[in-house]
Amino acid sequence: MDDLLEDFIAETRETLETLTSQLVQWEQNPEDRALIDSVFRFVHTVKGSCGFLELPRLLRLSHAAEDVLSSAREGHLKASTELVSATLAVIDRIAVLTDALETGGAVFDDDNDLIDTMLAFVPLNRDATDGDDVRPLAEFAEEFEQDERAAKGKARTVRVSLNLLDKLMSGVSDMVLARNEVSRQLRKAGLNSEIEHSFGRLSASVAEMRDAVGMMRMQNIDRLFSSLPRLLRDISLELDKEIELRIDGSEVEVDREMVEALRDPLTHILRNAADHGIESADERRAAGKDPIGHIRIVARQSGNQILIEIIDDGRGINLEKLGTRAVAAKIVTAAEWQKMSERAQLNTIFTPGLSTADHVTSISGRGVGMDVVRTNLQAIGGSIELENYEGHGLKMTLRLPLTLSIIAGLSVRAGDQIFGISRSSVVEILSASNANVKVEELGGRKIASIRGERYPFALLEDVLQIGSTDTAGEDSRTFIVMRPAIGSTFVLAVTSVIDNEELVVKPGAPLIMSTGLFAGTSLPDNGRPMLLLDASGLAAAIGVEAIEQADDGHRVDEGMVDSIRNRPSALLYVAADGRKRAIRLSTIDRMEDIEASRIQFIGGRMRVAVEGGLFDVCDMDSRPTPGFVKMLRLTDGESIRYLVVDDVLDIFAIEGEIVPSAQPELHEGIIDAFGEPVELVNVFRYFEGFDVRSGDASKAPLCYIDCTADSHWERGILAPLLSASGYNVSFDPADQMSAAVVLHRDALRASESSNDPRALHLRDTSHVTLNAVPSIYRYDRVGLISAIEHKLAGRG
Amino acid sequence: MDSLYLIAHLNGACVGIDSSAIESIVHVQDVVPVPRCDPSIAGLFALRSRVLTLVDTQYLVTGIRKQVEKGALAVVVEIAGHQYGLLVDRVEDVVSILPGQIEDRVKPAAEWAALAKCTASVDGRLVMLLDPESLVQGQISLAA
Structure with missing residues (x-):
């Protein structure tokens, strides 16, 4: 019984929050039935549980609220400020009583006043305080069950204590560490393909589990x-x-x-x-x-x-x-x-x-x-x-x-230490040997100029005051262009960028946080603690002048981002066929290294399975050899394509004339990249014609097929063809009126419906018989689809 | 009302640490230094899946940073909601110290004054009772 009570308290409290906001919404949209229904359902559930758990005061309150709401549901009552206020007062009392249930405190009983105020709104004004009005328990139980059944369709949830969640989280993290340890041992002991295979499976499920546990703590704001x-x-x-x-x-x-x-x-x-x-x-x-x-x-x-x-x-x-x-x-x-x-x-x-x-x-x-x-x-x-x-x-x-949360991070090396950086503060990553990058020095202060833009510049080792073990010199370094939440963009040089990973960030001890340089700590898969750098703190340490935030700081930032986006830049890469090409930067989402095993030839083209989706791969003719394949993830804002590349070279600004290509379908033109002419690929062709899946299926034109219930050809062959071409298909005569195209095969019907501009007659023979109505051979796929297109175009 | 204290050796001296705050005693394997942080922080280390802060207790007493070796002994304690490892030379036993055992006349030496408020006599010798909070205040506590 205690467990039941606890559940009831937790559940009621949670629902009360959403309920109050719904009531307020209802006040603004008195006509919205869905709102009043959901409010009613909640009160009804509380009432049922109260009866079940023998909580008389809550029962009376919720019963009264239910009466009023049911009356409103039936349309006898309109939402008014007074009515909503009275109902909210009752709901507040329910919340207070629920709290008291948990703490064992006492709450002054003037429930009758609240109930009377509220019931005054009910036209018939039944006296709910009357004990006779409380219905027998069995009845509640029954209604309660019905409600349960109604709720089945929703995603089901359970309540778990935070402690248990934390335990689960640290347990899973330990598992990850143990897995890494095992992986090291395995590598040392030499590989056995069978063990490797089962270890791979274990590994994957551990990773999946960790993600799931991480998500469990997150909540929508x-x-x-x-x-x-x-x-x-x-x-x-x-x-x-x-x-x-x-x-x-x-x-x-x-x-x-x-x-x-x-x-x-x-x-x-x-x-x-x-x-x-x-x-x-x-x-x-x-x-x-x-x-x-x-x-x-x-x-x-x-x-x-x-x-x-x-x-x-x-x-x-x-x-x-x-x-x-x-x-x-x-x-x-x-x-x-x-x-x-x-x-x-x-x-x-x-x-x-x-x-x-x-x-x-x-x-x-x-x-x-x-x-x-x-x-x-x-x-x-x-x-x-x-x-x-x-x-x-x-x-x-x-x-x-963003402590305690998961962020997309970048791990970088400075000296002999590894640090994390939140990827969202990273604008761009460049190699120091890049021809577009220059480091100038002015009165002891270093300034990096990238494609003509100058930014404050610092070595991460210098900022953190740690010794650099890097003897290779400046050229092997990596420059990271960072834009902190506070302060202006700056360039940070690190020894190298190591990896891209999801990091669980936790706050560091006060002494560590007080340095202002770190955003928290994290424990990546290798089991070595990592400090997460705070971009704003770094900016301050470098001495980057903070943008005066008082004047809508972020708007300034956004404007800057826009100008970066608007300046056409291109990525120079080595294509799969070994030639250097350029592609517009704006179409690139990111670069990924993808395991070859995730790419396969299926459904007529190369596709890659990424993040649960299946995407088309461009410029790939045969299955790759095992290992990793470098790919650019392209997007047109809606759909996604992957482009196979051999290597990625550099980013440069598109300047000067674009010389027209002899094959405009393949290349936008020829441009100058570092003094060398390269083809600028026509991204259009990667996206054209591929995607028949329109975003909103309900907007697809409706084709009505007029046939008997047992017609195999229409149902088994014609309908799938039409659906695959992006049309909605119906066999329901009720849809005939609203259909955009009506298809039928019955020669007798053909003549009678020949006046209907939407009708399309299909014939069984490839040749046309004498005196026939205009028709299309039913296995002429191209003819059929284009005929439908004609019909649609003719109408609209 | 007696309390349990862990007797540990720290920079050659005998100290008592209130056992209610102690979680475990571990050998620290891998310490990641924290740049530009207070010198009393030896670094970060991982304990199972958590990241803990390692406090260089030697620095707090002597002002000289300790070279942390692999396998160094640390007492894991929770102080003000954060978990720390306190570097110790070695640990002995957990003993109960009654209020009557507090030696009012013997105060800790000057360099310890900020870290331990009083001493107690345990089995015929003196131990200083550490004030955990003062261990994670950084250098400031030395100046005070």
């Missing part, structure tokens, strides 16, 4: 955001302000502990924004603003940070007023205040005991707040920044480390 609409609704009702909330970036994934840690700070900020930031409707009108206040919350991942921005279009912070308060609260003296920079002045709002609110409301303004917010954020390694636009609004940016 939406879980955090889903409670905000409700919160804002309550605040705006209380303050009598109309505020619109927009949330973007709900798909960002964060560690679930992060979600919990962020809940309080975010709630606080939102309260502040609604209470102090957004003015009353009258004030807003007077200031020439939209009377409805707007608050926008944006989450995104940027490098190894997660950024959450809270932007309101309220009055912003009045620095003068803030100064007066700060001086009054004896935080600074008036003279000090005068000398402070605007940013420092703004930051005084994080000082304990300061508030800019004119009066204390029940929502905020009690002088505790922003200091707590900042402390909470710092506890999880985050920070907060303000951008104040007095009179126009305030933007708060929360920066959170």
Whole structure:
């Protein structure tokens, strides 16, 4: 029974969160049946469980809520602010009681008032507090079962304790290490193909499992955001302000502990924004603003940070007023205040005991707040920044480390040590011997110039102050162009780039993090701890001047990215036939080394199995010899192709004239690459004609086939041909009217339907009989498909 | 109310470490140095699937960094939510130390003052009781 109760508590709590946001949505879209249905279903389930677990107070509450909602479902009631408020009050009480169940605390019983308020909305006003109204247990059990059955279609979940998850995670990681150890031993002992084969299988399943466990900890940030609409609704009702909330970036994934840690700070900020930031409707009108206040919350991942921005279009912070308060609260003296920079002045709002609110409301303004917010954020390694636009609004940016999460990383060598870099902060990787790269020195400061652009430059060994064991000189080095979340782009030289791997990042000890150079620690497959470099920290250490973030820093960055993308660049590579060619860089997604065993000739062309998908391979004539094959992953934004290359040489800017090719279908033209003419491949041909799978099958034209139920040819041969050509096929006479093309083989029907412009008659013979209606031989595939195309084109 | 302490040797001196914080005692195999970090941090090492920070206790006492050899002994402790390995020369036994065993008159030597607040007499000899928190404050604690 205790287990059942625990499950009930956990389940109820989880659903309550989504429920409140749905109720608020329902208030805005009273006509949406799906919403009210889902709200009703939840309350109904709670009611059923309460009866089952003998929890009378919860039962009465949920029963009353169910009554009201069922009445709304039947259309007797319309969603109104009062109704939703009353229902939310009952749901809040359910949440309080659920908590009390767990802690064993007592909750004052004024449930009847809540219930009465709510039931007043029901037209018939049944008295739910009447004990007779509670239906017998058996009935609940029955309904409960029905609900279970209805829920079968959804993905099923179980609840697992975090401790157990952590144990599982470290267990799997240990397994990976053990596997690596075994692999080393095997290699030492000499290879036996049978053992190798079974070890390979073990290896693959261990890797798969590790990925799965890693995913288990991650959670959509939406879980955090889903409670905000409700919160804002309550605040705006209380303050009598109309505020619109927009949330973007709900798909960002964060560690679930992060979600919990962020809940309080975010709630606080939102309260502040609604209470102090957004003015009353009258004030807003007077200031020439939209009377409805707007608050926008944006989450995104940027490098190894997660950024959450809270932007309101309220009055912003009045620095003068803030100064007066700060001086009054004896935080600074008036003279000090005068000398402070605007940013420092703004930051005084994080000082304990300061508030800019004119009066204390029940929502905020009690002088505790922003200091707590900042402390909470710092506890999880985050920070907060303000951008104040007095009179126009305030933007708060929360920066959170990506710790405890999995990132795509790059491992690099510096001296005799290996470090990780988040791949998202890497713009480009170049070899130092590249003709496009030059390192200049100016007054002791090194500057790298890449394709004419100059960037601050530093050796990673120098930044980290570790000795370089590299005696080969500058030429063998690798340059990494990095763009940190804060600060401008710079170039880092490392001894070599080792690998691309997924890294589980964990925060380091405070002493390590306080260096500011590291984003965390990670344990890669080789079992040797690795430090993850923090791009922003490196930039600061190099002395790269930070871009002033106050002026929409990221917009500047994006503009820069655009200009990089717009400048046409090409990749010089050695094609599979041994010749040097160039391909436009914009079409390349990335470069991959793929095991030859994953490539096979199937379905009429070479294909490669990558990440669970099957993609076409271009420029490959025969199955490769075992080993790895270098491929470029090309994309046109939607579909993906792999292009086999022998080697990748360099990136260069397309400049000068493009000489036309004699084979324009193969080459866009001939361009100059490092003083040598090369063919610029026509990427179009890699994508043309291949893909018949249209993104949205429901938009494909419908072909109706008029035939008897037992006709083998239509069902077994014609229909598959049409589907393969990208059409939807139906045999249902009901679809005849809506079909774009109607196909039939019955000679008698042919004459009667000859007026229908959509009709296509198929004949059994290759020759045409006398007096026949226009028709197509049923095995003339090309003729048939083009006839359908004609029909479609004629109509549209 | 007695507590259990692990008696360990650290830079030639006998210290007691509260056993409630101790997770295990391990031989450290592979230490990855942390560049530009506080010198009291010897580096990182992997214990099963976790990454732990190795504290150079010798540095904290003497100001001279210890050359960490393969197989060096470390006491794994959890301090303020993070796991650390404390380098020790060797470990002895776990003993219970009662409040009555605390020697009020004998204070740790100056170089130890930041790391140990008091001494206790165990089986007729003196041990210093380490304050784990002070071990992971870095150099600052030396200056204070």
